[in-house]
Amino acid sequence: MKRILSTITALALCACAFAGSYDKTLRLDYIFSGTDKTAEISLARMHSIDGWFGRSVNMDKLLLRGNGQIRLNDKATGKLLYVNSFSTLFQEWQNEEEATRVRKSFENVFLVPMPDAPATVTVELTDNYNKVVASITHDVDPADILISPVEEAYPSRYLLKSGASEDCIDIAFVAEGYRAEEAELFFSEAKMAMESILSHEPFKSMKDRFNFVAVAAPSLESGTSVPHDHAWKNTVLGSHYDTFYMERYLTTLNLFKLHDVLSSVPYEHIIILCNTETYGGGGVFNSYMLSSTRNSLSKPVIVHEFGHSFAGLADEYFYDDEFVQTYNNVVEPWEPNITTLVDFDSKWKDMMEIDGIVTKADQAAERAAGRDTRKMDYTKADFKVGLYEGAGYMSEGAYRPYPECRMKINEYPVFCPVCERAIRTIIDYYTVEDR
Numbered sequence: 208m209k210r211i212l213s214t215i216t217a218l219a220l221c222a223c224a225f226a227g228s229y230d231k232t233l234r235l236d237y238i239f240s241g242t243d244k245t246a247e248i249s250l251a252r253m254h255s256i257d258g259w260f261g262r263s264v265n266m267d268k269l270l271l272r273g274n275g276q277i278r279l280n281d282k283a284t285g286k287l288l289y290v291n292s293f294s295t296l297f298q299e300w301q302n303e304e305e306a307t308r309v310r311k312s313f314e315n316v317f318l319v320p321m322p323d324a325p326a327t328v329t330v331e332l333t334d335n336y337n338k339v340v341a342s343i344t345h346d347v348d349p350a351d352i353l354i355s356p357v358e359e360a361y362p363s364r365y366l367l368k369s370g371a372s373e374d375c376i377d378i379a380f381v382a383e384g385y386r387a388e389e390a391e392l393f394f395s396e397a398k399m400a401m402e403s404i405l406s407h408e409p410f411k412s413m414k415d416r417f418n419f420v421a422v423a424a425p426s427l428e429s430g431t432s433v434p435h436d437h438a439w440k441n442t443v444l445g446s447h448y449d450t451f452y453m454e455r456y457l458t459t460l461n462l463f464k465l466h467d468v469l470s471s472v473p474y475e476h477i478i479i480l481c482n483t484e485t486y487g488g489g490g491v492f493n494s495y496m497l498s499s500t501r502n503s504l505s506k507p508v509i510v511h512e513f514g515h516s517f518a519g520l521a522d523e524y525f526y527d528d529e530f531v532q533t534y535n536n537v538v539e540p541w542e543p544n545i546t547t548l549v550d551f552d553s554k555w556k557d558m559m560e561i562d563g564i565v566t567k568a569d570q571a572a573e574r575a576a577g578r579d580t581r582k583m584d585y586t587k588a589d590f591k592v593g594l595y596e597g598a599g600y601m602s603e604g605a606y607r608p609y610p611e612c613r614m615k616i617n618e619y620p621v622f623c624p625v626c627e628r629a630i631r632t633i634i635d636y637y638t639v640e641d642r
């Protein structure tokens with residue numbers, strides 16, 4: 208993606224002229240199943256939704272590799288009509304100890320434009336070495352009588368409408384654990400969440416590329432389930448803490464229902480707001496993000512998780528006391544804000560302000576000298592873009608671009624310059640034709 212495009216807003220206006228002729232969405236529901244060593248993809252259902260709200264530019268181009276990809280090809284000519292990448296909770300779970308003992312299944316949903324003629328869909332899952340570990344290829348005939356509509360409708364409200372769906376990125380907030388009479392509470396918390404995102408650059412200066420709509424799907428009970436307290440609630444998405452037995456990991460596994468709930472509004476990215484004060488959340492690239500709304504840290508957490516789900520940013524934090532081998536030194540991670548130096552040219556080499564590596568020992572020495580970057584007055588911080596050892600949960604072998612960042616700690620108020628550029632690039636990818 209050429210950076211210059213981001214400054215030429217006239218091109219963004221032209222984007223609509225290149226917009227595809229798609230007027231329907233094909234919703235593909237899959238079951239991913241397996242263990243730590245096996246993976247299988249099965250098609251569950253296909254649905255049709257009026258309107259296409261995904262990218263109408265760069266449809267056959269991929270920006271980030273993700274942990275999997277979906278492609279739609281015309282059956283007669285083989286022409287690539289649409290491609291997208293994603294990550295999944297299933298692949299996260301495959302790294303858990305539980306996956307060595309039991310086979311489990313996870314729901315996944317992808318949205319692609321409804322083809323005009325018979326097409327082929329391919330879904331692939333890849334590992335950390337970018338090797339395909341599971342795939343499915345199947346035909347889609349747009350005339351198939353078993354492609355069914357979904358028509359669930361709930362009270363909804365636009366919080367920001369910058370333009371037509373084909374010109375803007377459509378973000379949907381979904382209420383989780385709000386009873387019908389709590390709809391206004393949900394709308395006000397969705398507004399708070401939107402304002403938190405839009406207070407961060409580059410969202411702030413590019414807000415005219417976004418639409419935000421909020422869907423107040425009612426739950427029978429308030430709150431969310433807390434399994435470690437044996438407290439289960441009847442909520443519309445069945446979200447709960449203790450995902451993969453990690454206490455603060457709050458997710459929903461009901462992706463089919465999540466997309467049912469959204470079927471009456473334009474959406475391409477999903478933010479689930481959970482009606483609870485307890486810290487927690489999660490974000491999965493091009494799937495969804497979820498956060499509690501009334502914790503003192505909810506605002507930075509929502510922006511952090513949106514960094515994962517929208518922009519594919521990696522966590523920049525790491526653990527000093529344990530070594531986790533998240534990434535390797537064979538394949539450069541696809542996330543734009545970390546590197547293992549396999550292909551640093553593709554990352555922020557052009558933005559480097561200091562030479563060499565700032566090692567863990569260097570960082571410890573700074574802390575010992577009273578210059579702890581986690582606690583300083585950030586209005587006076589004089590940070591430089593460089594290579595800082597420790598990122599992506601790994602204390603060694605992975606590097607982040609900046610001492611602190613929204614993707615590292617909740618206290619730091621902004622995205623680092625590299626994350627900011629990465630977000631800018633992905634916003635352009637959605638809204639500016641690269642030609």
Ligand SMILES: [Zn+2]
Pocket residue numbers: 523544608609611612613614622623624625626627
């Ligand atoms: Zn960053």
